[in-house]
Amino acid sequence: MSAHPAAGPVAPEDARIADKPALRRFHQASWDEKLIFELGSPGERGVLVPEVDPEITEALGGTVGLPAGLCRQTPPALPEIGQQQVLRHYLRLSQETLGADLNVDVGQGTCTMKYSPKVNDRFVTDERIAGLHPLQDESTVQGALEILHRLEGLLKEVSGMDRVSLQPGAGSAAIYANVAMIRGYFADRGEAETRDEIITTIFSHPSNAACAKTAGFKVITLHPDADGYPDIEALRAAVGPRTAALLITNPEDTGIYNPRIAEFVEIVHAAGGLAAYDQANANGILGITRAREAGFDLCHFNLHKTFSTPHACGGPAAGACGVTEALAPYLPRPTVEYDAESGRYWLDDDRPHSVGKIRPHHGVVPNLVRAYAWIMSLGAEGLREVAETAVLNNNYLLHKVKQIRGVSVPYAAGRPRVEQVRYSWEQLGADTGIHSEQIGVRAADFGTHYWTSHHPYLVPEPMTLEPTESYSRADLDEYAAILAEVAREAYEDPETVRTAPHRSTIHRVRPEALDDPAVWSPSWRTYRRKVLGT
Amino acid sequence: MRIGLVVNPVAGLGGRVGLGGSDGTDVQRRAVELGAVPCAGSRSAAALAELACRTRDFELFTAAGAMGEESASAAGLSARVVYRPRPGDTGPRDTVEAVRALGAAVDLLLFAGGDGTARDVLDADAGTPVLGIPTGVKMHSAVFAVNPRAAGEIAAGWVLDPGRPEVRPAEVMDRDEAALREGRLSSRLYGWLSVPYVPVRVQQRKAGSTGAAPEAVGGIAAELASRAAPEDVLVLGPGTTTQAVAAALGAEIPLTGVTALVRADCGCGCADGCCSCRGLRPRAPDLAPAPPLHLNPQGHETALCGCVVAGRAVPRAPEGVPFGQPSSYRLLSSHLTSDQLLALATHHPLLLALSPIGGQGFLLGRGNQQISPEILRTLAPGKLLVLATEAKLAALHSRPLLIDTGDDDLDAELSGYVKVLTGRGRTALYRLSH
Incomplete structure (x- = not known):
């Protein structure tokens, strides 16, 4: 589970190291690398496909290749480049990033950046998984279906729910599936028109509001009470005959666990609505609390971060949505079923109340295999240990960070946090004029970084850290030391912070490349059109 | 404990008649023509009444007539008058002089007005902790209680538990007329006054526009x-x-x-x-x-x-x-x-x-x-x-x-x-x- 020993008692010599972690001398690689489309030359190839052997042509009766009607009129506009150049190109690019496997990635709060065991990659690149086609007859993919069925069983146990769909391709897709099921549930009761409001909270996973809106619901957002907890009185004021559901994260993105979550669910149920538990922040509660016991009707997991596969920012995603028996008819189809009599697994596509497909076929199977392997390697006790270690690491880092000048921990004063903390540099900002974004950028000069917060910033000058179970005490000490050093610079040498980064590949990313639709270029074709003007 | 009160009698005159402020005799005359009714005195009395119902363990010092004496009387309180304005309409100079006269004599000075009055209090440089009773029009400054009753409540807390609440510097702001002429609604910082800070009961200053995406x-x-x-x-x-x-x-x-x-x-x-x-x-x-x-x-x-x-x-x-x-x-x-x-x-x-x-x-x-x-x-x-x-x-x-x-x-x-x-x-x- 963990690459290094987690936080805990240390020997005196270790403590000495922990007290004075050396700041790393770091400079990011800079290759001034062109885009791959700008490399190579016409006719250059990575793979030379040999001519068809005459014996094969003869055996096929003289016909080789696709019929003319199935062939493109013009060849695809692909880079023309050799294998070594391709390998070098991507290695160089990889050195110009701060990937999850390269830095102490505790700063990507809410994203649950944890170690993804490399052995799981071997499973999914195995021919028996990588070689499958989604349209194969189910009789030929019994092993894959068995893994999916078993994974559903494991997630049912983790969540307490009656059925789980693995079809969503990401956390947001799973939330959307839940919202679609809520809509289907009320449509069957003749309440689709009247129950058109979904309630969420401002510190919940923003995908809740986004998915509800995408599905056509009106969204009511609750702001926190003075202590930072979801405001239960606001919920009472919000619910009514138009309430379709509450979509809520717990712990929220502040890392604060809502101890009255069951009451929240009861209030919504009393108004005739459903309650869906967003478990994007499940890493600190695995094996400790379950959605079912809090009374939820639906829940979802981000399998791609909580359950081993790297977060979607660094790789493809996978989501799972769990429901009670009452919602099970609305699950995406097909579901994976098991016939005990024949001992065969089969796909049930005959589900008239289903919300349909959330994505084609059976979900992102490689990530589902990773999740299955990860859970099986840990067992029930291991899952709980993951959560406990993540919470311990988080509160250890909290203890270290709150000693840094200029930092504060808004809300729920003196209370521990679950798996992450949203800190505030408000005092440092007031004292020095340095903003949180600038501190995060300066941290890149020490080989790491952090993320501030979703917008809008409810916590002023925010910083969100989530250390997960993967990081050692030395990692956390190093990270805290970097923050302390940048804070010291902000007070004593603010210009160094203001003009950072100084040791990165690119000094400053042009914000319009991210924000301006007239400039942003997600493909070579749009880059040529928008930037190069060709 | 000695509490002071200075009222700007014309503060807030322009509010209900849509003049956006009450500074300047022309604006005040126009406000009266449009039917404006003074409210600073009655709102000051409401603050004093709230103070008095919580404690009587204080002495009240004020200025004569509409600059405080009448409000004290309306609240059923006797007050020692330490400043008398010149005959006729009062103006910023009266506020400054009254604050200077009272500042040395009191532990906490309540003043009733808006941003213009707060600027006068700042100019007086009395060095005494102050708290604004909000009776003006705009009030972008952070020196005011959220309402008159809150002002009385905070003053009572000051009397009953000296040293709490904590005194903090708070911004004196006023509308930036130059920015307004350019089509921006903005505030200009004029300085800081020492104000007893009670979260939620003392208002924040107006922030710059967060932008309208x-x-x-x-x-x-x-x-x-x-x-x-x-x-x-x-x-x-x-x-x-x-x-x-x-x-x-x-x-x-x-x-x-x-x-x-x-x-x-x-x-x-x-x-x-x-x-x-x-x-x-x-x-x-x-x-x-x-x-x-x-x-x-x-x-x-x-x-x-x-x-x-x-x-x-x-x-x-x-x-x-x-x-x-x-x-x-x-x-x-x-x-x-x-x-x-x-x-x-x-x-x-x-x-x-x-x-x-x-x-x-x-x-x-x-x-x-x-x-x-x-x-x-x-x-x-x-x-x-x-x-x-x-x-x-x-x-x-x-x-x-x-x-x-x-x-x-x-x-x-x-x-x-x-x-x-x-x-x-x-x-x-x-x-x-x-």
Whole structure:
């Protein structure tokens, strides 16, 4: 589970190291690398496909290749480049990033950046998984279906729910599936028109509001009470005959666990609505609390971060949505079923109340295999240990960070946090004029970084850290030391912070490349059109 | 414990009559001509009454007459007068001299006024902790209690538990008139006063505009339009947000003051008689037609909808504007006084849309006193809408929205949770406090 020993008692010599972690001398690689489309030359190839052997042509009766009607009129506009150049190109690019496997990635709060065991990659690149086609007859993919069925069983146990769909391709897709099921549930009761409001909270996973809106619901957002907890009185004021559901994260993105979550669910149920538990922040509660016991009707997991596969920012995603028996008819189809009599697994596509497909076929199977392997390697006790270690690491880092000048921990004063903390540099900002974004950028000069917060910033000058179970005490000490050093610079040498980064590949990313639709270029074709003007 | 009180008797005069402030004798004279009634004295008395009902363990020092003595008397308190203004109308110099006279004699000085008065207190440089009783119009400064009763409550806390609350420097701000001339609503910092800080009971300063992102404003405007009945006169409070929303609805309005909009097109394509088509008919058959409110540039009386009353040709309604969509509103009248709003409310259903002051959270009672308790009581249920971008709400950092209409019962009635329109089909449930 963990690459290094987690936080805990240390020997005196270790403590000495922990007290004075050396700041790393770091400079990011800079290759001034062109885009791959700008490399190579016409006719250059990575793979030379040999001519068809005459014996094969003869055996096929003289016909080789696709019929003319199935062939493109013009060849695809692909880079023309050799294998070594391709390998070098991507290695160089990889050195110009701060990937999850390269830095102490505790700063990507809410994203649950944890170690993804490399052995799981071997499973999914195995021919028996990588070689499958989604349209194969189910009789030929019994092993894959068995893994999916078993994974559903494991997630049912983790969540307490009656059925789980693995079809969503990401956390947001799973939330959307839940919202679609809520809509289907009320449509069957003749309440689709009247129950058109979904309630969420401002510190919940923003995908809740986004998915509800995408599905056509009106969204009511609750702001926190003075202590930072979801405001239960606001919920009472919000619910009514138009309430379709509450979509809520717990712990929220502040890392604060809502101890009255069951009451929240009861209030919504009393108004005739459903309650869906967003478990994007499940890493600190695995094996400790379950959605079912809090009374939820639906829940979802981000399998791609909580359950081993790297977060979607660094790789493809996978989501799972769990429901009670009452919602099970609305699950995406097909579901994976098991016939005990024949001992065969089969796909049930005959589900008239289903919300349909959330994505084609059976979900992102490689990530589902990773999740299955990860859970099986840990067992029930291991899952709980993951959560406990993540919470311990988080509160250890909290203890270290709150000693840094200029930092504060808004809300729920003196209370521990679950798996992450949203800190505030408000005092440092007031004292020095340095903003949180600038501190995060300066941290890149020490080989790491952090993320501030979703917008809008409810916590002023925010910083969100989530250390997960993967990081050692030395990692956390190093990270805290970097923050302390940048804070010291902000007070004593603010210009160094203001003009950072100084040791990165690119000094400053042009914000319009991210924000301006007239400039942003997600493909070579749009880059040529928008930037190069060709 | 010695408490001082200085009242600027003319503070707030311009509020209900839509003058945006009360500084300067010309503005004050104009306010009185428009029917303004002084309120600083009575609000100061309310603060003192709150103080007195919590403790009597203090001595009160004040200035003569309307500068404090009358308020003390109205609150049933005796006070030692240590400053007497010159005969005639009082001015900033009287405030400065009164503060200097009282400053050395008291432990906490209460002053009643607005941002202009706060600047006078700053100029006096008395060195004594102060607390503003909010009786002005704008009050962008962070030196005021959230309402007069809160001022009395904080002063009582000061008397009962010296040393608590903590005294902090708080910003004295005033509207940046140069920025306003450039079309920006902004505040200028003049300095700091030492103020007893009690979270939620002492107001925050107005923050700079959080910006009105076009996508957010467009969504708010569309939601607002969807909630407006065809016959509603849309009344917008001042501010950057409401101005941007009005622009998204197709109307150019000023940053300050209270503005009324009507639908630009009823959608029927009529060439005449558009008053009735636009729904600008009286709400009940026994009411007279809407009275003309102002003169058009040619000097003709115009009706609420802008049609010329005296038999002149009525302009054809613009074509091709989708009914109920943004860009379907136009300006009816701006800088409305409370009396004009009442007249409007008498004959037409109003839909009132306000946006809180950024960083401060005041929805009513700061810079929009024209929207009086009388007008608020005429509104039908659901006809008071609150508009804010999510960024603006976030900038309150979980502090509640605030109201200070001057009518405690109404403030209590309106308090609770309000739905704030943050986008198309999106609302935030937010605390409204008094």
